[in-house]
Amino acid sequence: IGRTTYHIAVIKGDGIGPEIVTEAMKILHLAGEKFGFLCQFHEVLAGGCAIEATGQALPEETLEACLASDSVLLGAVGGPQWDTLPGEKRPERALLGLRSGLDLFTNLRPAYLQPALAHACPLKPEIVGEGMDILIVRELTGGIYFGKRGRTKVNGAPAAFDTECYSVPEIQRICRVAFESARKRRGHVTSVDKANVLESSRLWRTVFHEIAREYPDVTADDMFIDNAAMQLVHNPAQFDVIVTTNMFGDILSDEASMLTGSIGMLPSASLGATRLGMYEPVHGSAPDIAGKGLANPLATIASAAMMLRYSLDQPAAADAVDRAIAAALADGWRTADIADASTPEEKILSTVQMGEAVASLL
Numbered sequence: 001i002g003r004t005t006y007h008i009a010v011i012k013g014d015g016i017g018p019e020i021v022t023e024a025m026k027i028l029h030l031a032g033e034k035f036g037f038l039c040q041f042h043e044v045l046a047g048g049c050a051i052e053a054t055g056q057a058l059p060e061e062t063l064e065a066c067l068a069s070d071s072v073l074l075g076a077v078g079g080p081q082w083d084t085l086p087g088e089k090r091p092e093r094a095l096l097g098l099r100s101g102l103d104l105f106t107n108l109r110p111a112y113l114q115p116a117l118a119h120a121c122p123l124k125p126e127i128v129g130e131g132m133d134i135l136i137v138r139e140l141t142g143g144i145y146f147g148k149r150g151r152t153k154v155n156g157a158p159a160a161f162d163t164e165c166y167s168v169p170e171i172q173r174i175c176r177v178a179f180e181s182a183r184k185r186r187g188h189v190t191s192v193d194k195a196n197v198l199e200s201s202r203l204w205r206t207v208f209h210e211i212a213r214e215y216p217d218v219t220a221d222d223m224f225i226d227n228a229a230m231q232l233v234h235n236p237a238q239f240d241v242i243v244t245t246n247m248f249g250d251i252l253s254d255e256a257s258m259l260t261g262s263i264g265m266l267p268s269a270s271l272g273a274t275r276l277g278m279y280e281p282v283h284g285s286a287p288d289i290a291g292k293g294l295a296n297p298l299a300t301i302a303s304a305a306m307m308l309r310y311s312l313d314q315p316a317a318a319d320a321v322d323r324a325i326a327a328a329l330a331d332g333w334r335t336a337d338i339a340d341a342s343t344p345e346e347k348i349l350s351t352v353q354m355g356e357a358v359a360s361l362l
């Protein structure tokens, strides 16, 4: 009574999904007890398990439950048993349906190198320097992936085209997300474009600097995509928030994620115009290790921390969860994917044990 209650739609999904999401739910519950709020979970189906139960990857009831919630926690969907289904019937189709159904035009992918996992970064220590903690803000529902495309003929030869188109409101809203995020971080936004060549990038750059004037407390600069790709491996510590288009963000976020070690560590958030967001690990359903207790739950727990930060407005709880993850790693606790030759046997944990380690440190 008196405690703020958040309604969270939970989609455990397929493969390792149920194992990792269960650990993240425990952490959210515990964070609520510590910080004075209540998480009410509503489990709904999507993906392969939904196909088995209802014949549809994204049942109408699931989308409605997500729309009615404060945020959505997702494990992963898909698996080899559904690989023979045609494209529009596959489990992964549920993800597209959720993104468009919830109008999630922003994809946030933090690439953070945990100090305890510095050895897993492929860059030399002197290049990583003071570390890497970058938030990539990628536009998710516009640009060349959604532009006019087709086949044609040029001088009689078969040809094909795709078009990059961004409207001013589309650029404005993603830039605002970047500046708001930077305010909660180190106060620096870099816009990445190709304004020396592309007209859409020239508009992007102009609008970015217009929005920057609304945020005088945040440092704003811009960079060409080719230089940004180079700078990311040359001097990653110079970046705080990067805001960019759908395609450039797709490429840069994969490049950045490789600098952090294991895919089992990387969270993501997809956001729209309201507080409602969808939070999920970057990785998939890992059918090869499903049901064995081997999955690393930290990407999903870190996604839950992002939910606390961006959808539930509980920054102190989010910080506490992030600190508990870092502390578990600093204490030497490892799941198999982040263990190395020097990790003692007794420090290698199962999915549930890693969840418990984070919970005890929280």
Ligand code: NAI
Pocket (backbone or CB within 6 Å): 016, 020, 075, 076, 077, 078, 079, 080, 092, 095, 263, 264, 280, 282, 283, 284, 285, 286, 287, 288, 289, 294, 295, 296, 297, 299, 337
């Ligand atoms: P994957 O990310 O599931 O697995 C790639 C490799 O990383 C595997 O060796 C796996 O064991 C390992 N891995 C992934 N997550 C891990 C974790 N938390 N802890 C330890 N190891 C982990 O990618 P893959 O194998 O290409 O896809 C498997 C299925 O997942 C496919 O059906 C694919 O379509 C689906 N998928 C779903 C996504 C989603 O729901 N958002 C995203 C990517 C793939």
Ligand code: MG
Pocket (backbone or CB within 6 Å): 250, 251, 254
């Ligand atoms: Mg990609």
